[in-house]
Amino acid sequence: MEITASLLLQQLFVGLALGAIYVLVAVGLSLIFGLLGVVNFAHGAFYMLGAYVAVYVYGLTGSFWACLLLVPLAVGLLGLLAERWLIRPLYGRGVDYPLLLTFGLAYVLVDSVRMVWGVQGEAFATPEALRGAVDVGFGVFPLYRLFLIGLCAGLLLALWLFIEKTRLGLIIRAGARDPLVLKVLGIDVGRIWLLIFGLGTALAGLAGLLAAPLRGVNPEMGGSVLIEAFVITVIGGMGSLVGAIVAGLLVGVVVAMTTLFQPEFAELAIFALMAAVLILRPNGLFGKS
Amino acid sequence: MASTSLPSSSPLLRRRSVLQAAGGALVASGSAVSTPLWAQAETIRVGLPIPLTGPFAAEARAVQQGAELAVKEFNAAGGGAGRKAELLVRDDKLNPQEAVTRTVELIEKDRAHFIVGSVSAAVQLSVNNATKQRKVIYNSVSQSDSINEAKDFSKYTFHECLNPHMTAGAVARYAFPKMGKRVVFLTADYAYGHEMARGFLNAGKAFGIEVLADIRHPLGQTDFSSYFPRILALKPDVLVVCNFGRDQSIAFRQAGDFGVKQKTKLIAPLLMHSGRMVDGHDVYAGVIGGTGYYWGMEQDTPSARAFNAAFRAANGGAAPTDYAGLGYAGVRNVLAAAKLANSVDSDRVAETLQGIKADVYKGSTYYRACDHQSVQSVLIVESKAPAQATTKDDIFRIVATEAPDEARMRSCTELGHA
Numbered sequence: 018m019e020i021t022a023s024l025l026l027q028q029l030f031v032g033l034a035l036g037a038i039y040v041l042v043a044v045g046l047s048l049i050f051g052l053l054g055v056v057n058f059a060h061g062a063f064y065m066l067g068a069y070v071a072v073y074v075y076g077l078t079g080s081f082w083a084c085l086l087l088v089p090l091a092v093g094l095l096g097l098l099a100e101r102w103l104i105r106p107l108y109g110r111g112v113d114y115p116l117l118l119t120f121g122l123a124y125v126l127v128d129s130v131r132m133v134w135g136v137q138g139e140a141f142a143t144p145e146a147l148r149g150a151v152d153v154g155f156g157v158f159p160l161y162r163l164f165l166i167g168l169c170a171g172l173l174l175a176l177w178l179f180i181e182k183t184r185l186g187l188i189i190r191a192g193a194r195d196p197l198v199l200k201v202l203g204i205d206v207g208r209i210w211l212l213i214f215g216l217g218t219a220l221a222g223l224a225g226l227l228a229a230p231l232r233g234v235n236p237e238m239g240g241s242v243l244i245e246a247f248v249i250t251v252i253g254g255m256g257s258l259v260g261a262i263v264a265g266l267l268v269g270v271v272v273a274m275t276t277l278f279q280p281e282f283a284e285l286a287i288f289a290l291m292a293a294v295l296i297l298r299p300n301g302l303f304g305k306s
Numbered sequence: 307m308a309s310t311s312l313p314s315s316s317p318l319l320r321r322r323s324v325l326q327a328a329g330g331a332l333v334a335s336g337s338a339v340s341t342p343l344w345a346q347a348e349t350i351r352v353g354l355p356i357p358l359t360g361p362f363a364a365e366a367r368a369v370q371q372g373a374e375l376a377v378k379e380f381n382a383a384g385g386g387a388g389r390k391a392e393l394l395v396r397d398d399k400l401n402p403q404e405a406v407t408r409t410v411e412l413i414e415k416d417r418a419h420f421i422v423g424s425v426s427a428a429v430q431l432s433v434n435n436a437t438k439q440r441k442v443i444y445n446s447v448s449q450s451d452s453i454n455e456a457k458d459f460s461k462y463t464f465h466e467c468l469n470p471h472m473t474a475g476a477v478a479r480y481a482f483p484k485m486g487k488r489v490v491f492l493t494a495d496y497a498y499g500h501e502m503a504r505g506f507l508n509a510g511k512a513f514g515i516e517v518l519a520d521i522r523h524p525l526g527q528t529d530f531s532s533y534f535p536r537i538l539a540l541k542p543d544v545l546v547v548c549n550f551g552r553d554q555s556i557a558f559r560q561a562g563d564f565g566v567k568q569k570t571k572l573i574a575p576l577l578m579h580s581g582r583m584v585d586g587h588d589v590y591a592g593v594i595g596g597t598g599y600y601w602g603m604e605q606d607t608p609s610a611r612a613f614n615a616a617f618r619a620a621n622g623g624a625a626p627t628d629y630a631g632l633g634y635a636g637v638r639n640v641l642a643a644a645k646l647a648n649s650v651d652s653d654r655v656a657e658t659l660q661g662i663k664a665d666v667y668k669g670s671t672y673y674r675a676c677d678h679q680s681v682q683s684v685l686i687v688e689s690k691a692p693a694q695a696t697t698k699d700d701i702f703r704i705v706a707t708e709a710p711d712e713a714r715m716r717s718c719t720e721l722g723h724a
Binding site: 027028032233237 | 495521529535539555564585589
């Protein structure tokens with residue numbers, strides 16, 4: 018097989034589209050761990066819920082764009098409820114309790130979905146406007162995946178602006194650095210954490226919706242995504258937004274490129290990358306000790 | 307009843323012997339009565355460990371529906387060996403360890419007489435090990451011929467399902483002469499995927515195919531986008547997709563997204579009915595593959611018509627898929643053997659089952675003597691495009707049928723039998 022520049026570029030784009038989904042899931046996970054100290058094992062389940070809520074909303078409205086708006090809101094709301102009533106009572110007892118709770122929550126969510134929608138999974142059609150492929154110069158690429166790259170870029174920019182440039186973002190960053198000082202200043206830290214958890218799960222749900230036209234919808238879809246998200250969070254550094262973005266895209270590209278030359282090593286490559294990064298920078302690429 | 311060292315004049319012993327005598331009388335009188343309470347509870351118990359959760363859930367569900375129909379029909383016809391049949395369904399979670407735990411539980415705790423099941427090739431081997439050891443008949447509905455090999459075989463092991471050699475061979479013999487010689491394989495990296503690729507290679511040799519690449523993907527892969535640029539760059543005539551279940555429907559869907567269908571022909575050794583039903587007509591349109599059964603056979607096959615009618619009646623009008631047929635035949639044949647042998651003893655039923663020749667739902671089948679493989683036909687089907695389908699169930703068009711033929715299977719000697 019001839020390795021041409023256009024083949025490499027095509028594969029790079031494939032990697033970026035792959036990375037886009039990884040990033041959305043990893044950002045939420047990283048924020049929740051970095052700011053709340055909670056290892057959210059239910060993150061994959063919220064991703065799956067996003068896809069199923071999308072199936073439901075699409076059934077009601079017939080509009081993908083309505084799903085784009087409503088799915089993150091719905092899943093984010095579920096996240097808020099989970100934080101307020103399930104996780105908050107466990108703060109202060111160490112890292113194990115919330116971890117075990119979210120682990121159990123994942124099982125409950127997956128089995129609930131199986132009971133309501135069955136075990137066989139659902140199809141989710143690519144929206145009409147985004148079907149087909151476009152010629153991007155070096156090859157033909159599915160329009161929907163281009164949309165995915167663009168949408169994620171836009172979302173992440175908005176998120177970065179929110180965290181870096183707004184007052185609420187300033188409070189969040191301060192809270193990550195030192196929650197005690199925030200409390201002393203009279204700011205309600207609990208409300209901040211609630212918001213962050215809701216935001217993180219909303220992003221996961223959105224990722225599930227966006228992945229649905231690519232991979233279908235089934236109750237087990239969150240499992241492998243969760244593992245990949247954890248690896249990416251570790252590579253990027255726990256709690257770092259920029260880290261999650263860079264690591265997610267990096268992993269996507271590494272997987273794509275490895276698949277081009279040695280497909281059997283693609284899964285291994287993710288973990289090899291993690292090992293390499295941890296040897297060089299034990300806290301991840303952008304992590305703080 | 308353990309012997310005691312108490313003197314015979316002890317009141318305890320006298321009471322005990324009175325109770326023993328009373329119990330004995332009760333049992334003796336019970337056998338004279340036509341349907342005593344505990345004898346009514348004795349059924350023929352068929353254990354069904356299948357992957358009810360996970361990527362093969364839809365196929366497992368179909369197996370269960372077929373099995374339930376077989377049990378229902380058996381009981382409606384009066385049962386056999388003096389008993390009715392009972393189905394014990396368990397979830398093996400597509401995991402060999404879990405499957406063994408469930409199987410052993412079925413045999414030792416639930417006292418199942420026979421085991422039918424498995425969808426995964428890896429699982430069937432571990433279940434077979436467990437049933438072999440305990441001398442329990444196991445009729446596997448998993449697509450793989452590793453269970454027929456001498457080292458895994460036992461007199462209690464039966465294989466109702468087709469194997470990759472048969473299906474891949476049949477599809478290869480149909481497709482390669484028509485479609486071209488430059489071939490790329492996209493193969494799931496586990497035993498079943500390898501067996502399918504090997505089946506194609508064996509049959510393809512006769513047509514002089516040129517294998518441009520054999521691309522392996524992990525089982526349970528959800529994103530195939532990384533494989534397509536390379537596949538498109540190779541410019542094959544045929545892309546052979548050797549995988550199963552959800553992997554297959556996702557691979558086809560994404561192949562469509564990347565415009566692979568416009569550039570090359572897609573074939574699969576085994577076309578998933580349930581994946582096709584979930585994903586509708588577009589994703590699979592134009593794909594050609596093999597299968598063990600399609601309800602459309604009813605046009606020419608009376609037993610298919612009868613099976614379809616009974617299945618539809620029991621399942622709200624839904625037509626049976628290939629896995630429903632396997633669940634049905636797998637259980638029906640075992641129960642028929644028990645009835646014919648008038649026994650639930652494994653040795654007697656195994657001997658009888660070996661000799662069963664029947665037309666249960668797809669034309670006549672029988673078990674080959676050396677490895678108990680069900681010798682049966684293979685259908686080549688083409689998935690219909692949306693415009694050609696008349697109903698939701700009208701998913702395939704039967705383009706060819708390969709009749710049952712031992713010459714097309716791996717020979718007994720090849721598998722290690724004497």
